[in-house]
Amino acid sequence: MIGKGIVQIADSIFWIGEQDRETDKFEGLWSLPYGVAYNSYLLKGEKNVLVDTVKCPFAGDFVNKIAAVLGGGTLDYVIVNHMEPDHSGSLGILREIYPCVKLIGNTKTAEMLRNFWGIGENVVIVREGEPLDLGSRKFIFAMAPMVHWPESMASYDASDKILFSNDIFGAFGATEGGIFDDEADTDMTESEMMRYYVNIVGRFAAQASKALAVVSTLDIDVICPSHGPVWRSDPRRVMRLYEKWSRQETEEGVAVVYGTMYGNTKSAADTISRTLSERGVRGVRVYDIVRSDVSQVIVDIWRKSGLVLAACTYNMELFPPMAELLRHIENKNMRGRKIGLCGMHSWADASLRCMSEFIERSRGGWSLVEPKILIKSGLKEADIEQCELLASNMASEIKK
Numbered sequence: 001m002i003g004k005g006i007v008q009i010a011d012s013i014f015w016i017g018e019q020d021r022e023t024d025k026f027e028g029l030w031s032l033p034y035g036v037a038y039n040s041y042l043l044k045g046e047k048n049v050l051v052d053t054v055k056c057p058f059a060g061d062f063v064n065k066i067a068a069v070l071g072g073g074t075l076d077y078v079i080v081n082h083m084e085p086d087h088s089g090s091l092g093i094l095r096e097i098y099p100c101v102k103l104i105g106n107t108k109t110a111e112m113l114r115n116f117w118g119i120g121e122n123v124v125i126v127r128e129g130e131p132l133d134l135g136s137r138k139f140i141f142a143m144a145p146m147v148h149w150p151e152s153m154a155s156y157d158a159s160d161k162i163l164f165s166n167d168i169f170g171a172f173g174a175t176e177g178g179i180f181d182d183e184a185d186t187d188m189t190e191s192e193m194m195r196y197y198v199n200i201v202g203r204f205a206a207q208a209s210k211a212l213a214v215v216s217t218l219d220i221d222v223i224c225p226s227h228g229p230v231w232r233s234d235p236r237r238v239m240r241l242y243e244k245w246s247r248q249e250t251e252e253g254v255a256v257v258y259g260t261m262y263g264n265t266k267s268a269a270d271t272i273s274r275t276l277s278e279r280g281v282r283g284v285r286v287y288d289i290v291r292s293d294v295s296q297v298i299v300d301i302w303r304k305s306g307l308v309l310a311a312c313t314y315n316m317e318l319f320p321p322m323a324e325l326l327r328h329i330e331n332k333n334m335r336g337r338k339i340g341l342c343g344m345h346s347w348a349d350a351s352l353r354c355m356s357e358f359i360e361r362s363r364g365g366w367s368l369v370e371p372k373i374l375i376k377s378g379l380k381e382a383d384i385e386q387c388e389l390l391a392s393n394m395a396s397e398i399k400k
Contacts, residue, residue, distance in 0.1 A: 006065055007179045009222065009230060010160055012044040016065040018058040019174040026172065030199050030295045034192060035174030038086055039226050041164060042069050043157070046135030047076040051155060051164045052226055056089035063090070063097060074098060077124075077134055079155050080105040081166040083112040087226055092117050104132070106143060108151035131158070140218075144168060144211035146204045154215055161221040168211055169238050171228025172196045182233040189229055190241065196227065197245050198302045199295045202332040209246040212239065245302075248335060252398055253283025254306035257297060259290060259322040261312055265344050267379050268387050269310045272342065275391035281306075281398060289321045298328055301337075306369075306398050308390070310342035311351045318354035326358045335365040338397045340390045342373040349374060369394045 007015040021035035038054040040062065048070060054062045066075060075098040080088060083105075091113075094101060102122045103113060113119040126132055126141045137159045144152045147168060155164040171193035178184040201208050216239055223231040223238060231238050254276050258269035266288070273286045283304060287297050289311075301307050311322040318326070339359060343352025352374045359366050371390055375383045 004065075004068075005061065006069060009041065009224065009232075010162065013157075013160065013162065014042045014044070014069050015179055015224075015230065016040050016042050016062065016069065018054045018062060020055065020058070021174050027200075030172070030195075031293050032172060034172065034176075034188065036172055037175050037227055039224065039228075039230075041224055042066060043137065044069060044073075045137060047137070048073055049134050049137065050075060050078045050094075051224070052079070052081055052087045052166075053090035053094065055086045056093075059090040059093045063093060066094075075101050077101065078103050079139070079164070080109050080113070081155055081164060082149060082152050082226065083109060083116060084149060085116070087166075088116065091119065095119065104139075106141070106151055106153055108145075109153075112151055126153075142211065142214045142218075144207070144214075146207040147211050148201050148204050154211070156215070156218050156220075161219055163215060163218060163220045163223050163235075165215065165223050165225045167201065167226055168208065168215070169193075169223055169225040169228070169231065169242060170196050170200070171225070173228060175229055179230055180233070181229045181231045181238075184229045193228060193238070193241065194245065194303075195295055195299050197242070198299050198332065202245075202298075202302065202334075205246045205248060205333070208242065212242050212246060215239075248302070250305040250337060251283065251303060252281065253285065253300075253304035254281055254308060254394060254398065255285050255287065255297070255300045255304050256308045256310070257287045257289050257292075257301075257322075257325065258310040259312065259319040260288070260310075261314070261319070264375070264378050265310050265312045265342070268342050268344065268373070268375060268383070269308070271379075271384055271387040272308055272310070272340070272391045275388045276395055279392055279395035281395045289325055294325060294328060297325065298332065301329060302332070302334060304337075306338040306340070306394050307366075308340040308342065308394065309355055311344070311355065313343070313345035313349055313351040316348055317350050319351065322351075323354065326355070330358065330361065333365070335362075337366055338369050338394060339366040340369045340372075340394050342375070342387065342390070344375045344377075346377045367397070369397055 017039040
């Protein structure tokens, strides 16, 4: 460590990011049980170059780190890989401290700089693959539109073989002092990286795959993302993980997700999950959608080859927590999985109808496993048999 909260990445390259353990939900949606890191990198040299900034509430400590590294020098450039405020939130303050600093981005970045911060001067426009000499360093820029904003890009320092990858290869979780991948808790890091990918990037898996194909051709020694650890021990490992996730590869298993008011739907879900296990399915996970972290539920739905939804009707509509889950699933554009449905009502069904409409809207993204079950009030012997039949058919489909 060089000074308070500053970590040397390579010769004259420093991590000066911030650890956020106070925000409860990322983007106001996704839980942060381990916090989140806002990574920023300062490259000293003939020209001093900053890659991304940090969320505005952390700007005070952030600018002190910049001053400590520069040691009286000036900041010449800021590479703006992404305009989302957790990345660009300190730009206004930096412009006040370093009024001559030049901001580097693409044409869409320039538009957002005006819209977010009213900045229109000293902006350098870069394009796909065009090199840019910044003193002793040469940068190449890879555009990554819709991963997960239209102006997103990655920056490659060809001199040091370092990829500043933006939200590509990002992860939830503060780094707990272990800035580098070989210092971090590997299981937690990979789990939080997948949760980040599925919930933040998952909808744009096709675009992420294209961006991955571009950056994979570069000679990379170190990957420096905007969230999560710096990958120095095996940067290709994180590339392989992203490649797998972007293809939506699944593993054997079934996520059984239920929404219940009085326990009857839970009983149906328990019958289905038990029968799945009896039929030899490994990796069965059961979630009460009312009490579960929706970001983790979505991860298991993404990961597993089968999904069973069981929900009751509520006020002539689908049980609201289940309806919210379906909106999240639909937004992620998931494809190629098996799905079973179990609805419950007492006097007017909406649960099974709404879940069936969800499958129809997917236009072939989900493969329905019969039977579709509709239970009236409490479980009866015939309902239990239907639950067991659905689970048996799901097990057979997955085993194929």
